[in-house]
Amino acid sequence: MANVVIITGISSGMGRAAALYFKKQGFEVYGGARRVERLVDLQEQGIHTQKLDVTDKLSVRGLVDHVISEEGHIDVLINNAGYGEYGPLEEVPIENAKRQFDVNLFAVDQITQLVLPFMRHQGSGRIVNISSIAGDIYSPLGGWYHATKAGLNMWSDVLDSEVHRFGIRSVVVQPGLTKSEWSxxxxxxxxxxxxxxxxxxxxxxxxxxxxxxxxxxxTSEELAKVFYQAATDVRPKRRYYHSIVDHGMVVIARSMPNTYRAVLNRLMK
Structure with missing residues (x-):
């Protein structure tokens, strides 16, 4: 019986690369995105795709129910869908800020709530939350994005402390800037x-x-391998990074905030 993974946001970038990589590794891959026209070739390669709005509970429930009806179990959930709502904190409309939290954090909780009962029943499962080094570092104009990723990191840690006893783990992948559409x-x-x-x-x-x-x-393909490691490690770590540079930036920002600010000021000149 093949392992089953749900991946949100598979129309481009890391999510798309992860869908292809997990399929190559023998997983049954289910996922979706709002731009269904960009999912056609994934479907042709054996990936189960459908239109998905992660902020719409009915849309999310439809995906989870579809997986259970076809496979009967869910081994991995990769919460990948997200975007950056950048702009000055003084000027970003509060509606846009709320939308950032809806997509990057509350939607993660929504689909996880639907998946957890099945994982708990089977006594195993892995929740992989795609955050960012931006959950620990910061830059001007990224206030709301940084807030959502910092929140996602803490949310994942709390979830892990709650579900570990059921054989389920919740872990975080923190990419840095990548060769993708994100920036x-x-x-x-x-x-x-x-x-x-x-x-x-x-x-x-x-x-x-x-x-x-x-x-x-x-590249997205390199990060897809990090996703896979986070999903399959027998002894999972709380955080996964692509490079020592990404990890180092987080360490500096957290342990030497004045040094980080000085470096940031220099880079912004």
């Missing part, structure tokens, strides 16, 4: 969230330049 979307959102004659407009160009300076060069 482009985040920067576009930052520009959209600027008011006319905003005093923060220069920060967008500086942030774009900084992203280029600290890009670790990780």
């Amino acid at each position: 482009t979307i985040a920067l576009n959102n930052a520009r959209k969230n600027l008011l006319d004659d905003s005093p923060y407009s220069d920060l967008v160009d500086k942030l774009e330049d900084m992203f280029g300076k600290i890009n670790t060069g990780a």
Whole structure:
């Protein structure tokens, strides 16, 4: 009997690469995204796809029910769907900030609540939450995104402390900047969230330049392997990183906040 994984947000980037990699490793892969036109070739390669809005409980329940009806069990849930709602904290509409939490955090809890009873019944399971090093580090214009990822990290740790006794583990993958659409979307959102004659407009160009300076060069395919390790390690770690650079940035930000701020100021010049 093949292992079964659900992956959210598989239309592009890390989610798409993970769907293909898990399939290659023999998993039955189920997943979805809002842009169904980008799922056609995944379906042709044997991945079970459907339209999915992670903020819609009926849509999420439909995916989970479909997996259970076909497979009878769920071994791994990878909470990958997310985006960056960038912009100055003074100017980002509160509705946009709430949407960021809905997608990046509350939707994670929603699908996990639906999956956990099945994992608990079978006595095993792995919840892999795709966070970011941005859950520990920060930069201008990313306030709401950083808040959601920091919240996701803590949420995952609390969940792990609650479900460990049932044979279930909740772990976090923290990618750095990658070769994907993520930074482009985040920067576009930052520009959209600027008011006319905003005093923060220069920060967008500086942030774009900084992203280029600290890009670790990780591809989606490389991160898919990190997802797989987090999902299959016999003795899982609480945190997974692609590179020592990503991990090092987190260590510096957490243990030497003044040093981190000095480096950030230098990069933003």
